[in-house]
Amino acid sequence: MTLASLLAQGRFCGLFALLGLASAAQAAECGAADLSLHTGVEHSRWQEFNAQGGQLVDESGLLHRTGLQLEGDCAGLQWAAQWSHARGTRDYDGVSNTNQPIQTTSRLRSQQVQLQAWMPVIEGWAVGARLGWTQLNRDLASAGNVRGYPEQFRSIQAALGGRYTLADLGGLRWTVSGWLGGGPGGTLHLQLPNVDAARLRLGRSQRAELGVQVESSDAVDRTGWSWRLGWQLQQEQMRAGRSQAITRNGLLVGSAAQPKTRQTQMGLDAALRYRF
Numbered sequence: 055m056t057l058a059s060l061l062a063q064g065r066f067c068g069l070f071a072l073l074g075l076a077s078a079a080q081a082a083e084c085g086a087a088d089l090s091l092h093t094g095v096e097h098s099r100w101q102e103f104n105a106q107g108g109q110l111v112d113e114s115g116l117l118h119r120t121g122l123q124l125e126g127d128c129a130g131l132q133w134a135a136q137w138s139h140a141r142g143t144r145d146y147d148g149v150s151n152t153n154q155p156i157q158t159t160s161r162l163r164s165q166q167v168q169l170q171a172w173m174p175v176i177e178g179w180a181v182g183a184r185l186g187w188t189q190l191n192r193d194l195a196s197a198g199n200v201r202g203y204p205e206q207f208r209s210i211q212a213a214l215g216g217r218y219t220l221a222d223l224g225g226l227r228w229t230v231s232g233w234l235g236g237g238p239g240g241t242l243h244l245q246l247p248n249v250d251a252a253r254l255r256l257g258r259s260q261r262a263e264l265g266v267q268v269e270s271s272d273a274v275d276r277t278g279w280s281w282r283l284g285w286q287l288q289q290e291q292m293r294a295g296r297s298q299a300i301t302r303n304g305l306l307v308g309s310a311a312q313p314k315t316r317q318t319q320m321g322l323d324a325a326l327r328y329r330f
Contacts (some may be wrong), residue, residue, distance in 0.1 A: 094323025257293025
């Protein structure tokens with residue numbers, strides 16, 4: 055069973071994965087590990103566009119995010135493993151297949167696993183690499199005579215990053231980080247009304263992120279509890295996917311493809327961290 059399928063069984067499975075990594079780090083005689091519990095809120099926007107650049111869908115709303123992060127230091131390489139879960143609703147403003155306007159809501163549930171490593175280069179600066187897996191469940195509510203349907207997106211992305219840390223400014227430690235990356239086409243499991251379930255291929259993705267964190271200056275040098283606050287801005291562009299046949303009882307009735315999609319998220323979070 056893969057880590058991705060394990061996490062898909064429940065939102066708390068990420069805790070066991072991180073505790074397993076903590077044991078492995080101790081066995082490898084790495085430095086002390088930190089375990090953090092994160093909670094926050096983010097404004098999420100989802101837009102879809104046709105081949106001519108016209109907007110088909112505009113969704114926006116607030117999502118609540120929780121997560122766990124394990125981080126440590128091995129031979130000067132700073133690493134982190136993070137699991138997060140988000141849920142909420144967005145207001146949906148779009149058009150039907152017959153170009154008629156539709157207003158409804160979408161219900162979102164997502165899980166994400168990220169593994170990252172940072173290598174210090176000069177004082178205050180570090181370069182990093184990251185690998186992440188995301189699963190997004192999006193349920194569109196029915197609107198009038200138009201029936202809703204569920205979707206499940208899965209994707210893998212890699213990124214390179216840079217980070218600058220100001221160790222002590224007014225008794226606080228400030229960190230600014232940025233990431234640029236992307237990934238191959240993921241998959242979309244689609245269940246349209248009155249037809250067979252379909253598995254669509256998504257287009258390649260590009261992603262950019264900017265983050266700012268602040269914590270107590272002595273948090274990295276002492277054991278026990280500490281706090282951290284963060285702000286993040288993320289934008290992802292996904293190319294249109296390939297057209298896929300849609301069938302009913304095995305007979306061809308049409309085709310479908312995920313259009314060009316843009317996701318923008320801006321959030322605030324707080325973390326309670328314990329250093330062993």
